[in-house]
Amino acid sequence: MEQIIATVRGFDGAHVLRPEPGGDFPEAAWGDTFFFHAPDGRTPGNAQPYGTIVTEDRPGDTASDLGPPGRWRVNVRVGRAAFRELTGEDPRGLALPRDHAAPGLVVPHPVYGPLGWVSVVSPGGRTADTVVRLLRDAHEAARARSARRGA
Secondary structure: OHHHHHHHHOOOOEEEEOOOOOOOOOHHHOOOEEEEEOOOOOOOOOOOOOEEEEOOOEOOEOOOOOOOOOOOEEEEEOHHHHHHHHHOOOHHHOOOOOOOOOEOOOEEOOOOHHHOEEEEEOOOHHHHHHHHHHHHHHHHHHHHHHHHHHO
């Protein structure tokens, strides 16, 4: 997890938010990580993160079984074309059953899959490079959206 976070920190204009106890963010966000394109270093008020790392299950989002120690999940907004390439399905028509708890597999996000998000539980080995590539692509897409908004 720390290697992925360090890699994203190196992307041009990346802003990595890691809420901790005692800060301004709700307790539910403590320990999680949010990736934004924000060259000014401030969390954007008008944009969602393009990627996240979550460290525990949430109400309504338990399919990844993040309760056992050492389990975490990377989530990346990839868009429709990349989603189809990665999963073999259109995000708006998900029908195949998935094991969202299987580590190291790129699968539709258990909640936000229909919106073009994929997830990987505890990536490593063969999926770590894929996750970094997906985060880099998502970062570039977020940079392009930010440039369009500023134009």
